[in-house]
Structures are given as C-alpha cells and as structure tokens.
C-alpha cells in the first residue's frame with residue numbers, strides 16, 4: 001500500500017519482500033519506521049527529511065518472540081512492552097529490569113527492539129542487555145539475507161553497519177543457563193530519564209564459583225559495550241563480596257565515557273564500578289549465590 005504525505009512517499013508494506021522492494025526502488029533518502037518514537041521526533045525537529053518512509057509495523061512476519069532450546073528470537077517489531085510481558089522475562093530478569101526503565105509508557109508500548117538496535121546510540125538501555133547475550137541480527141534486502149553480530153553492527157554513537165536498503169528482521173540471543181541470575185540497573189539524573197550509566201549482567205554460580213559471567217555497559221563509551229576486564233576478573237573466582245568489588249573495579253579499563261545528556265564523563269567514570277558491583281551482586285543473589 002502506498003500513499004502520499006505531502007511530497008514524501010509513504011509505504012506500508014505487508015511482507016518483508018515488499019518492504020525490501022520499497023527500500024530498493026526508492027529514490028533519494030529513505031527511512032524505515034517501526035514504532036516511530038525516534039523517527040517522528042527527528043522529523044518534527046527537522047533533524048531528518050527523508051524522501052520516503054517505509055513503515056514496517058503492519059508486517060505480521062516481523063512480530064513475535066520464539067524460544068528454542070538455548071536461543072530466543074525477537075521479531076523486529078517486538079516492543080519493550082511485548083518483551084516485558086513474555087514468559088522469558090521471568091527467566092531472564094534483566095529483560096524485565098531493562099524494559100521497566102526505558103523512557104515512559106508510550107515509548108515502551110510503541111518502541112521496538114530493532115528500532116533501538118538501528119538507532120544505535122550509546123545510551124540505549126536494551127543494547128547492553130542484548131550484547132550480554134551475544135545478540136545476532138538477521139538482515140534482509142532485495143539483494144538477499146545476511147547475519148551480523150550486534151557487537152560488530154554498532155559502529156559508534158548513532159552509527160551502525162546498516163546498508164541504505166537493508167531491513168533488520170530479527171534478533172537472536174543466546175539464553176543464559178536456566179540457573180543463571182541476571183540484572184539490569186540504570187542510574188539516571190532524572191527519574192525514567194536517559195541513563196548516566198546502565199549495567200547489564202548475567203552470572204552462574206557453580207560449586208561456589210562464578211561461571212558464565214557476562215557484563216554489558218550502556219552510556220560509558222561511544223557505543224554500548226561488553227566489559228571483558230570485569231568478566232575475566234570474575235570468571236572462576238570464588239563467590240564473595242570481595243571478588244565482586246575487585247572485578248567491578250576492573251570496569252575502569254573497559255570504559256571511555258564522554259559528556260552527554262546523562263552526565264559528565266568524570267561522573268560516569270566515578271559511578272561505573274559502583275553500579276557494576278551492585279548489578280553483579282543482584283545477579284549473583286538471583287543465581288542463588290551466597291554473599
């Protein structure tokens with residue numbers, strides 16, 4: 001279905017193939033619209049002025065969450081509210097934690113996970129959660145299909161590897177073991193505001209030792225990142241508050257914050273180890289670890 005909105009073309013395809021054709025055939029600048037939370041703001045403020053919009057919200061194949069053994073797949077139009085309401089959020093509690101603190105109810109009801117992935121700014125809460133779970137993207141275009149690790153897809157603050165006529169169709173994540181504990185904690189200067197720092201963590205406790213440690217950080221580098229120094233420091237360590245404090249201190253080696261709307265680089269640097277420690281503590285308790 002195609003309609004004209006002023007001089008801007010508006011397409012509302014019902015299949016992925018049709019959306020890819022709309023993107024490939026369009027002349028000038030084209031933008032995909034999913035939940036529209038970011039796109040509409042950018043249009044209103046004159047930050048973007050595309051020649052065509054391709055609205056993917058009416059493509060049934062892009063909806064839904066599926067779980068298969070150790071993997072979950074989120075269709076591109078899965079919203080924060082969809083994820084929070086899914087059984088998976090009871091098992092992987094950092095999903096529930098993160099979805100609860102994104103913007104306001106309207107953003108959570110309309111904003112999609114793939115929209116956040118393609119917006120790709122460093123301060124997006126859900127991206128460090130997805131990085132923790134080694135997320136991989138399914139990407140479609142008129143030229144074919146490709147997959148890419150989220151970690152490689154995110155190039156810089158608001159910069160991604162998405163091609164001009166490409167559509168993200170799904171996000172695959174590797175689920176932590178069923179006895180793992182996870183958490184996402186964000187600190188904002190205003191309630192429900194953009195994060196000063198956000199920390200996602202998942203840990204398993206096996207025979208009194210940490211295993212399968214995974215930590216992701218939001219708003220402390222030019223893009224959401226993993227924290228390998230923290231993960232290496234904790235993996236195999238005996239469960240204790242001292243081990244958590246030591247590992248959390250190593251976060252300073254992984255971050256490179258800048259001043260942004262969430263706070264100054266100096267504040268972010270000071271806050272990160274404390275928030276990493278608190279998040280790991282919550283994840284450890286949820287994994288049944290004795291602290």
Ligand SMILES: Cc1cc2nc3c(=O)[nH]c(=O)nc-3n(C[C@H](O)[C@H](O)[C@H](O)COP(=O)(O)OP(=O)(O)OC[C@H]3O[C@@H](n4cnc5c(N)ncnc54)[C@H](O)[C@@H]3O)c2cc1C
Pocket residue numbers: 031032033034035036037038039040041056076101102103104107110111112113114115116117118119123124125126162166167168169192193194195
């Ligand atoms: C007032 C406000 C407060 C916010 N607060 C927070 C917050 O506290 N924490 C937080 O994490 N986020 C926050 N956000 C950001 C919000 O989470 C994202 O804007 C939202 O997730 C984007 O999803 P969307 O579906 O609305 O994307 P859209 O606005 O529809 O699209 C966003 C971008 O992704 C592209 N795109 C979308 N889907 C696809 C696809 N399938 N394939 C290819 N490209 C695609 C679009 O072209 C566009 O460039 C806030 C946003 C607003 C407006």
